[in-house]
Amino acid sequence: MARRSRLLMFGLPALAGVALVAAVSSIIRSNAPSATVAPRSMPPTARLDGPSTAASSSMPPTTSPAIIGALGAVEPANREVAVAPRFPGVVAEVRVTDGDRVKAGDVLFIIDTALPEVTVVQRQRDLSIAEARLAQILQRAAVLAADVAIARGVAVSAEADLDEANDLVRIAGRLQSGSSITEREMVRRRNLLRVAEGRVAEAKARQARAEAEFALVDPLNSGPSFRIEEATVAQAKASLAFAEVELDQRTVRAPSDGTVLAVNIRRGEFATAGASPPSIVLGQLDPLHVRVDIDEADIPRFASGAAAVGLPRGAPDRRIALSYVRAEPLVKPKRSLSGLSSDRVDTRVLQVVYSVNPSVDGLRPGQVIDVFIEVASGHAPVAPLRR
Amino acid sequence: MLLIALKMLFGDPMKLIGLVFGISFSTLLMSQQGGFFIGLISRAANVISDAREATIWVMDPQTETVEGPTNMRATELVRVRGVEGVLWAVPLVRASGTLRTSEGRSTTASFIGVDDASLVGMTGRFVSGAPEDLRRPDAIAVDQLGFARLWPGEPLETGKVLEVNDRRAVIVAITDAAPGFAAPVVVYSRLSQALAYVPGGRNTLSFVLVRNVPGSDATTVARRISETTGLRALTSQAFERATVEYVIANTGIAFSFGVVIALGAIVGILVCGLTFTLFVNDNIRQFAVLKAIGVSNGRILGMVASQAVVVAFIGYSIGIWLSPAFFDGVNRPLSDLKGFWLPWQVAALSAAAVLAIVLLSTVVSLRRVFALDPAVTFRG
Numbered sequence: 001m002a003r004r005s006r007l008l009m010f011g012l013p014a015l016a017g018v019a020l021v022a023a024v025s026s027i028i029r030s031n032a033p034s035a036t037v038a039p040r041s042m043p044p045t046a047r048l049d050g051p052s053t054a055a056s057s058s059m060p061p062t063t064s065p066a067i068i069g070a071l072g073a074v075e076p077a078n079r080e081v082a083v084a085p086r087f088p089g090v091v092a093e094v095r096v097t098d099g100d101r102v103k104a105g106d107v108l109f110i111i112d113t114a115l116p117e118v119t120v121v122q123r124q125r126d127l128s129i130a131e132a133r134l135a136q137i138l139q140r141a142a143v144l145a146a147d148v149a150i151a152r153g154v155a156v157s158a159e160a161d162l163d164e165a166n167d168l169v170r171i172a173g174r175l176q177s178g179s180s181i182t183e184r185e186m187v188r189r190r191n192l193l194r195v196a197e198g199r200v201a202e203a204k205a206r207q208a209r210a211e212a213e214f215a216l217v218d219p220l221n222s223g224p225s226f227r228i229e230e231a232t233v234a235q236a237k238a239s240l241a242f243a244e245v246e247l248d249q250r251t252v253r254a255p256s257d258g259t260v261l262a263v264n265i266r267r268g269e270f271a272t273a274g275a276s277p278p279s280i281v282l283g284q285l286d287p288l289h290v291r292v293d294i295d296e297a298d299i300p301r302f303a304s305g306a307a308a309v310g311l312p313r314g315a316p317d318r319r320i321a322l323s324y325v326r327a328e329p330l331v332k333p334k335r336s337l338s339g340l341s342s343d344r345v346d347t348r349v350l351q352v353v354y355s356v357n358p359s360v361d362g363l364r365p366g367q368v369i370d371v372f373i374e375v376a377s378g379h380a381p382v383a384p385l386r387r
Numbered sequence: 388m389l390l391i392a393l394k395m396l397f398g399d400p401m402k403l404i405g406l407v408f409g410i411s412f413s414t415l416l417m418s419q420q421g422g423f424f425i426g427l428i429s430r431a432a433n434v435i436s437d438a439r440e441a442t443i444w445v446m447d448p449q450t451e452t453v454e455g456p457t458n459m460r461a462t463e464l465v466r467v468r469g470v471e472g473v474l475w476a477v478p479l480v481r482a483s484g485t486l487r488t489s490e491g492r493s494t495t496a497s498f499i500g501v502d503d504a505s506l507v508g509m510t511g512r513f514v515s516g517a518p519e520d521l522r523r524p525d526a527i528a529v530d531q532l533g534f535a536r537l538w539p540g541e542p543l544e545t546g547k548v549l550e551v552n553d554r555r556a557v558i559v560a561i562t563d564a565a566p567g568f569a570a571p572v573v574v575y576s577r578l579s580q581a582l583a584y585v586p587g588g589r590n591t592l593s594f595v596l597v598r599n600v601p602g603s604d605a606t607t608v609a610r611r612i613s614e615t616t617g618l619r620a621l622t623s624q625a626f627e628r629a630t631v632e633y634v635i636a637n638t639g640i641a642f643s644f645g646v647v648i649a650l651g652a653i654v655g656i657l658v659c660g661l662t663f664t665l666f667v668n669d670n671i672r673q674f675a676v677l678k679a680i681g682v683s684n685g686r687i688l689g690m691v692a693s694q695a696v697v698v699a700f701i702g703y704s705i706g707i708w709l710s711p712a713f714f715d716g717v718n719r720p721l722s723d724l725k726g727f728w729l730p731w732q733v734a735a736l737s738a739a740a741v742l743a744i745v746l747l748s749t750v751v752s753l754r755r756v757f758a759l760d761p762a763v764t765f766r767g
Binding site: 028 | 467
């Protein structure tokens with residue numbers, strides 16, 4: 001047998017033992033199992049065995065195991081009222097700021113009024129011209145009335161002259177039998193009669209003419225010229241009123257009571273109707289509504305009046321009881337918010353409206369919350385969906 | 388008798404060292420390559436195992452792995468929330484992106500976007516900064532490996548600004564996230580932030596992470612989610628398994644590692660077999676004497692087997708110590724081999740393989756002794 005090495009005989013197994021211990025400890029260290037851990041911040045949950053069952057006084061009644069998960073957007077009860085100017089133009093003045101409470105009729109902002117102001121002045125001038133014309137006609141009517149009086153006087157005196165001439169002729173006829181009057185005198189008297197008759201005819205004609213001229217402008221009997229001027233004045237007044245309305249409508253007023261949710265225009269900007277975002281957004285904040293989108297696949301499980309609970313994001317302990325208001329009659333396409341310029345429809349949703357008390361629940365319009373809706377007990381679970 | 392066997396064994400240091408070396412080498416090769424293999428393919432599932440809050444992963448039926456998801460419609464999240472047994476459900480988006488520094492260095496990364504409100508789905512290991520820091524604007528959390536690639540040699544520090552798909556990003560936290568398979572660098576951010584960074588399609592929901600109600604069975608809840616929504620729902624463990632199986636089935640990794648491990652075993656068998664055969668041949672006279680004094684073949688087999696077991700013990704111990712020592716050496720936060728370790732299963736399988744190798748070699752080498760005529764002792 002060969003020479004035995006004491007070193008090898010004891011050293012090698014010892015080395016092996018040490019190595020094995022080292023290896024086992026290293027393996028144990030690196031094979032530590034990873035256990036499930038609790039989330040740092042609790043995600044929204046509808047289950048009562050969630051983290052904080054007694055967190056809110058408005059404790060929801062969701063004890064049913066069957067729930068519908070949905071997303072809800074908080075909105076004013078009358079939805080958002082997008083106020084736009086009737087006339088596009090440069091904004092001259094903005095009278096409200098975000099959060100202001102306004103009453104119906106309060107001025108919100110004013111569009112530049114330079115042009116309608118000029119129009120109003122122009123129309124005012126037109127009106128004064130028309131009114132002056134009317135005054136002129138009235139003055140003329142007085143003149144013409146005097147003319148008529150003159151003509152009447154003339155006619156009366158002409159008729160008197162005619163009576164005198166007639167009388168002379170009649171006397172001459174009686175005297176003729178006594179031959180106390182010359183033939184020449186007879187002729188002269190007859191001519192005088194003819195002159196007098198002509199004068200009467202002329203005077204009557206003049207009177208008729210004066211009366212006709214007066215009738216044109218007669219304000220009492222609505223002479224045509226008077227009517228024209230009168231109508232011109234009325235039209236000028238209407239034009240002025242029109243211009244004044246146009247001027248007034250440059251001032252944009254609140255259509256209803258509410259709170260200013262957004263002011264998207266500044267002095268000097270060009271405001272127009274149909275702009276996006278709208279110039280000013282108004283809304284009633286008490287009560288607030290939560291518009292909940294229910295996926296079309298969950299519609300069969302939804303029953304009108306179903307109890308629901310809302311969980312604002314970032315505050316998993318808060319559970320807000322929602323009171324049912326109505327379900328929208330029309331199922332609408334839901335937009336997928338992909339951040340692309342053109343968001344596309346990805347599914348259809350039933351919109352159900354719930355109301356909340358903003359002072360209690362601290363929700364804000366526009367906020368998105370997670371909503372859990374109770375499924376009526378006894379409702380069959382939704383059938384498996386195969387795609 | 389065993390003492391004699393051991394005396395015989397330690398009486399020939401050269402052969403003993405040869406045997407020990409052969410076994411050690413074989414063990415090292417098998418366990419180290421086995422560890423590499425497990426480490427590499429499990430990288431594909433690291434995102435799952437890092438999201439330790441979730442017990443169930445819900446995905447599109449076409450999604451095979453965590454790294455190549457087919458995105459779902461956004462409303463699937465709320466549908467999952469409505470399933471009985473779901474305590475909570477949060478969205479998670481996974482995409483790829485390129486990080487670029489102002490110095491011009493860049494690296495591709497896995498982007499994991501986690502729920503803005505709860506930040507569920509992130510790794511729990513933060514080296515610098517905290518998960519809450521991700522709530523800041525343009526905030527991302529990059530892992531140490533990514534940081535080292537982008538700023539080699541610089542100390543880990545937050546506040547650095549870089550560019551992700553032409554958008555600004557600020558590193559607010561540095562994680563020790565387990566590296567990914569497709570892209571080793573893992574970047575966490577809020578979901579809204581991640582969507583801004585990565586080119587989005589129509590659907591932006593990769594996974595829904597679910598925690599089942601305490602006391603319920605995750606597998607049952609997962610099955611119920613599948614039945615109710617038509618989506619694919621797996622428990623975290625099942626999804627990890629499915630991801631690893633998908634990688635094994637769809638890459639040549641398993642085959643190439645299998646070849647190396649088989650070579651290790653073959654080398655072990657050859658070295659042991661040859662050395663034992665030489666050993667037996669050298670001691671053929673002694674064996675003949677033993678047979679002549681009436682020792683049975685079984686006794687002799689026992690003697691040699693005990694020699695083999697001792698050799699195997701020594702060789703295996705040294706080999707199996709070298710293997711995790713190697714992994715401990717390379718498994719540094721900033722190393723490309725980060726995240727590799729030696730699973731105890733691999734160590735156990737190596738031990739079994741070594742035992743099989745030495746016993747096989749023993750039997751083969753003793754074939755001549757069994758057929759030996761004791762009279763050989765008295766010849767020549």
